[in-house]
Amino acid sequence: xxxxxxxxxxxxxxxxxxxxxxxxxxxxxxxxxxxxxxxxxxxxxxxxxxxxxxxxxxxxxxxxxxxxxxxxxxxxxxxxxxxxxxxxxxxxxxxxxxxxxxxxxxxxxxxxxxxxxxxxxxxxxxxxxxxxxxxxxxxxxxxxxxxxxxxxxxxxxxxxxxxxxxxxxxxxxxxxxxxxxxxxxxxxxxxxxxxxxxxxxxxxxxxx
Amino acid sequence: xxxxxxxxxxxxxxxxxxxxxxxxxxxxxxxxxxxxxxxxxxxxxxxxxxxxxxxxxxxxxxxxxxxxxxxxxxxxxxxxxxxxxxxxxxxxxxxxxxxxxxxxxxxxxxxxxxxxxxxxxxxxxxxxxxxxxxxxxxxxxxxxxxxxxxxxxxxxxxxxxxxxxxxxxxxxxxxxxxxxxxxxxxxxxxxxxxxxxxxxxxxxxxxx
Numbered sequence: 212x213x214x215x216x217x218x219x220x221x222x223x224x225x226x227x228x229x230x231x232x233x234x235x236x237x238x239x240x241x242x243x244x245x246x247x248x249x250x251x252x253x254x255x256x257x258x259x260x261x262x263x264x265x266x267x268x269x270x271x272x273x274x275x276x277x278x279x280x281x282x283x284x285x286x287x288x289x290x291x292x293x294x295x296x297x298x299x300x301x302x303x304x305x306x307x308x309x310x311x312x313x314x315x316x317x318x319x320x321x322x323x324x325x326x327x328x329x330x331x332x333x334x335x336x337x338x339x340x341x342x343x344x345x346x347x348x349x350x351x352x353x354x355x356x357x358x359x360x361x362x363x364x365x366x367x368x369x370x371x372x373x374x375x376x377x378x379x380x381x382x383x384x385x386x387x388x389x390x391x392x393x394x395x396x397x398x399x400x401x402x403x404x405x406x407x408x409x410x411x412x413x414x415x416x417x418x419x
Numbered sequence: 420x421x422x423x424x425x426x427x428x429x430x431x432x433x434x435x436x437x438x439x440x441x442x443x444x445x446x447x448x449x450x451x452x453x454x455x456x457x458x459x460x461x462x463x464x465x466x467x468x469x470x471x472x473x474x475x476x477x478x479x480x481x482x483x484x485x486x487x488x489x490x491x492x493x494x495x496x497x498x499x500x501x502x503x504x505x506x507x508x509x510x511x512x513x514x515x516x517x518x519x520x521x522x523x524x525x526x527x528x529x530x531x532x533x534x535x536x537x538x539x540x541x542x543x544x545x546x547x548x549x550x551x552x553x554x555x556x557x558x559x560x561x562x563x564x565x566x567x568x569x570x571x572x573x574x575x576x577x578x579x580x581x582x583x584x585x586x587x588x589x590x591x592x593x594x595x596x597x598x599x600x601x602x603x604x605x606x607x608x609x610x611x612x613x614x615x616x617x618x619x620x621x622x623x624x625x626x627x
Contacts, residue, residue: 302579
C-alpha cells in the first residue's frame, strides 16, 4: 500500500489503511463502478506498467468476486499476486464470540450469500480441513453424498508456505493422486478448482 | 507477542512469529499437550495474572477448538480478547489460485473436517454474507430447507468495528429483531450462536 502508484479500494476498507498510500499515489474508491468496469480498470492500469494495489473488503474469494478480477488480469497477461488478509468470515463471528464449529455442537459450516434471488442452500464448493490422512474415506463420503466422482478437486499441502504443493485431480482419483503429500493440507472440491488453470498469473518480478 | 509473559503456540505457527517473543518470555509449544491440558494451562496462567498470548494455526474457530479454550477462560473468570488473524480457510485456496465462490460456478461453500469417524456432510452452522437487506427471505429459505425456526441465530452488523452491533434471536424472529441494523452484516445461524453468552469474556483492562 505504501509503495503503490494506484490504490483501488472498496468502500468498506478501513480509512486508516487507505491513508497509508503515498501522497502522490492515485487513490480510487471503487464505489459507483460496476464489476466489469473494475475488471477493465485493473487490467488497463496493469498493462500500463503501474504498480497497483486492489484493496478488497470482506473476503475477496468468498462472494468478493476476486476471482473475476484475477481472471481479467490473467487474460490481459498482467502479473499479479493475491495477498490473503483477515477475512470477515473468520474475523466477524470470532470477534463477536461465536465459534463457527464447536465440539458436540457443530461439525461444519455452510457459507451462503443473501444477494441471490433465491438463497442457494446447497453450497457448491466443499472445503475439508485435516482431510489428508483420511482422504480416501472423505472422498468416498462426498461421492456417497451425491458429488460426481469427476468433480474437480485439489489438495493443497503446506499452503502459502515456500514448500506448498498442490495436486489437482478428479474427486474419484484424488486420494491416489495426493498420496505423497504431507499435512497440513486443505482439500477443496468443486468446479471452482478448474478455475485455477485460468487464474495462473504471469510471474511477478521480484520486488525491489 | 512482543509484550507477553507467556507464549503458547501451535506447532504450525510460523517460527518467525514465535521468535518475536521477549527473550525472557516463557515460550511453550502446545505439542504433546491434550486439549484439556491446554485449556487448564491457559486458565491457570491467566489466574496468576500473567499476560498470555495463545497463537493458534489454521483457523481458531473453524475446527481449531478455540471455542473450547475461550470457554475455559470465561469459566475461570480470566479476561481475554480474541484477535482474528489470517485464516487458512481464506488464505490457502486464495494463495493457490482457487476462489471458493465464483459467479456462475459456485454460490456457496461447505466447510467440513476430515477427522470425524464419518465425514459429517451436513454442515451445522450457516453463515450468510450480504444477507441483511434480504433477511426475511433468507430466513424463510433456510426454514424451508429444514432448519427449525427456533434455531439460535445472530446478525452481526459492522463486525469488529467500534460501532459493531449484534442481535441474537431465534431464526424465525431474526428478521424482525434485526430490522434496525445497518449493513455490512454477517448472519450466523446454528446452535453455536447460543455459545456466545457463555463465551463473553470478563472485561480486559485497557492495555498499557
